[in-house]
Amino acid sequence: MAIDKITFRRILKWGFINFFRNGVVSVATVLVISLSIFMIGGVIVGSSFVSAVISSLEEKIDISAVFQDTADEQAILFLKAELEKLPEVSSVKYTSAEEALAIFRERHKDDPVVLESLKILEENPLFSSLEIKAKNPSQYESISKFLESGRYDNILGVDANGQKKITYRQNQFIIDKLSFILSTSRKIGFSVSLILALIALMVAYSTVRLAIYNSKDEISVMQLVGASRAFIRGPFLVEGVMHGVIATVFTSAALYPAFWLIGRKTSALFGEFNIFEYFISNIFQIFFILLFSGVLLGTLSAYIAIKRYLKV
Amino acid sequence: MIYFDKVSKIYSPTSIALEDVSFNIAPNEFVSIVGQSGAGKSTLLKLLLAEDRPTSGKVFFESNDVHAIPKHELPALRRRIGAVFQDYRLLPHKTAYENIAFALEAAGKEEEDIKSDVPQVLELVGLVDKAWHFPHELSGGEKQRVAIARAIVSRPDVVIADEPTGNLDPLNTWDIIHLLEKINDLGTTVMLATHDKEIINSLKRRVVTLEKGRVVRDEQRGRYVL
Ligand SMILES: Nc1ncnc2c1ncn2[C@@H]1O[C@H](COP(=O)(O)OP(=O)(O)OP(=O)(O)O)[C@@H](O)[C@H]1O
Ligand SMILES: [Mg+2]
Numbered sequence: 379m380a381i382d383k384i385t386f387r388r389i390l391k392w393g394f395i396n397f398f399r400n401g402v403v404s405v406a407t408v409l410v411i412s413l414s415i416f417m418i419g420g421v422i423v424g425s426s427f428v429s430a431v432i433s434s435l436e437e438k439i440d441i442s443a444v445f446q447d448t449a450d451e452q453a454i455l456f457l458k459a460e461l462e463k464l465p466e467v468s469s470v471k472y473t474s475a476e477e478a479l480a481i482f483r484e485r486h487k488d489d490p491v492v493l494e495s496l497k498i499l500e501e502n503p504l505f506s507s508l509e510i511k512a513k514n515p516s517q518y519e520s521i522s523k524f525l526e527s528g529r530y531d532n533i534l535g536v537d538a539n540g541q542k543k544i545t546y547r548q549n550q551f552i553i554d555k556l557s558f559i560l561s562t563s564r565k566i567g568f569s570v571s572l573i574l575a576l577i578a579l580m581v582a583y584s585t586v587r588l589a590i591y592n593s594k595d596e597i598s599v600m601q602l603v604g605a606s607r608a609f610i611r612g613p614f615l616v617e618g619v620m621h622g623v624i625a626t627v628f629t630s631a632a633l634y635p636a637f638w639l640i641g642r643k644t645s646a647l648f649g650e651f652n653i654f655e656y657f658i659s660n661i662f663q664i665f666f667i668l669l670f671s672g673v674l675l676g677t678l679s680a681y682i683a684i685k686r687y688l689k690v
Numbered sequence: 691m692i693y694f695d696k697v698s699k700i701y702s703p704t705s706i707a708l709e710d711v712s713f714n715i716a717p718n719e720f721v722s723i724v725g726q727s728g729a730g731k732s733t734l735l736k737l738l739l740a741e742d743r744p745t746s747g748k749v750f751f752e753s754n755d756v757h758a759i760p761k762h763e764l765p766a767l768r769r770r771i772g773a774v775f776q777d778y779r780l781l782p783h784k785t786a787y788e789n790i791a792f793a794l795e796a797a798g799k800e801e802e803d804i805k806s807d808v809p810q811v812l813e814l815v816g817l818v819d820k821a822w823h824f825p826h827e828l829s830g831g832e833k834q835r836v837a838i839a840r841a842i843v844s845r846p847d848v849v850i851a852d853e854p855t856g857n858l859d860p861l862n863t864w865d866i867i868h869l870l871e872k873i874n875d876l877g878t879t880v881m882l883a884t885h886d887k888e889i890i891n892s893l894k895r896r897v898v899t900l901e902k903g904r905v906v907r908d909e910q911r912g913r914y915v916l
Contacts, residue, residue: 385795385798596781
């Protein structure tokens with residue numbers, strides 16, 4: 379329904395006035411919406427933080443295959459191309475023996491003993507290798523099987539025990555366990571956030587509905603006096619926006635010390651990752667997510683709740 | 691202008707509010723609806739405002755069947771009818787002034803018109819000094835006068851007043867009745883529901899008498915007979 383300028387101004391005016399006149403009810407509604415978006419904000423920051431930690435852990439997982447010193451570079455590059463064709467593989471990085479040596483030198487450039495012993499060796503003691511990353515941690519197993527299929531035995535290096543130098547086998551237990559933990563924590567995290575968000579939504583809606591239920595006689599009087607639905611509904615929606623905006627300010631102010639505290643308590647657990655720093659560096663996105671969900675919660679609840687009473 | 695066509699309103703078998711009520715109100719008429727408590731006066735007015743639907747029969751406002759009007763067009767109809775309810779129905783979180791102004795705001799009137807019209811009707815009902823009181827800060831009679839002011843401020847085509855003097859002292863009662871007569875003289879149709887014998891007898895206007903939901907008398911210069 380089209381609303382002219384004068385009606386729009388009146389709707390704004392009454393939204394503001396009603397917000398202040400409703401005193402206790404407004405405060406209660408703001409608090410409940412704050413609590414809801416606090417939960418939503420906490421869940422979003424928490425789960426995206428955990429997800430960032432998980433991703434960086436996943437980044438650290440890889441398989442490396444070390445080759446014999448006699449292995450032909452062409453053959454290794456051929457294997458690299460074959461691996462890249464596999465659907466599970468996201469990237470393959472080739473490091474030649476010379477590059478490996480250069481990296482090694484660089485890393486130990488302040489260690490004269492190591493450099494000296496390299497000189498004595500004369501020959502390059504390092505081997506060429508491929509570093510393979512899978513798209514998904516659970517796929518390392520099949521990549522490793524591919525490498526061990528026997529076709530590449532002629533170039534793959536072998537250790538003193540006759541085992542092929544594929545790191546996956548050596549770290550198999552940790553990788554499998556890690557990939558299981560990662561995938562389950564993603565699933566659990568997602569369902570928990572979903573349930574929390576749903577509960578938050580329902581609580582906020584019920585509060586707004588109760589507040590509007592108290593105004594149901596008023597709403598019917600307005601209708602009998604000839605007010606249009608838009609003119610009756612408008613101020614409630616303006617109030618909803620105000621509830622959302624104020625709740626966002628509240629919540630942002632409350633999340634700050636909350637994450638600071640959590641960050642301090644969990645810094646030992648996550649090591650280099652700190653949830654507080656994560657929160658600070660994403661503060662604008664978080665603020666807008668909160669603002670969006672707060673305002674949406676406030677207005678949508680009001681819109682749905684008032685629909686029931688606009689029936690006279 | 692207003693036509694009740696064989697209207698019945700049956701809430702339940704034990705409460706039949708209106709039964710086969712038919713009558714016609716011409717433009718600019720002043721009609722009193724009288725009857726004992728529970729006779730169906732309020733129900734009749736309620737049906738005209740489309741606050742409730744009749745069980746059977748039709749209510750016409752001009753040529754429109756009130757209960758066939760689409761929902762979004764009802765506000766426009768209601769703005770042509772100024773209603774004083776038996777229980778006042780003021781907006782509790784708005785002051786006397788704002789309650790009256792609300793009728794004009796809802797109709798989309800200009801701000802200057804509101805600023806000049808509202809004080810005028812406040813003056814008319816003698817509530818200038820209580821303009822900024824909320825309903826809970828007003829006496830029953832004062833609330834009733836605010837309700838009357840709200841009903842007439844937008845200069846509606848019809849004013850329906852349900853027991854508008856029930857809580858007023860004799861002096862105020864006559865002020866309000868004279869006010870209704872005056873706006874009727876200026877061209878507004880008035881429907882007045884009351885059981886105040888003195889008012890009816892001194893008005894010497896048309897009286898429709900209801901008894902247990904039925905029209906038992908309809909006289910042009912009626913008297914209060916029960
Ligand atoms: N919502 C309702 N549900 C059931 N019965 C109702 C309802 N409203 C009114 N009634 C019944 O309808 C009848 C007429 O009521 P109405 O309010 O029209 O009377 P009235 O003439 O206005 O009386 P009064 O002079 O006391 O105001 C009464 O018997 C009442 O009990
Ligand atoms: Mg009544």
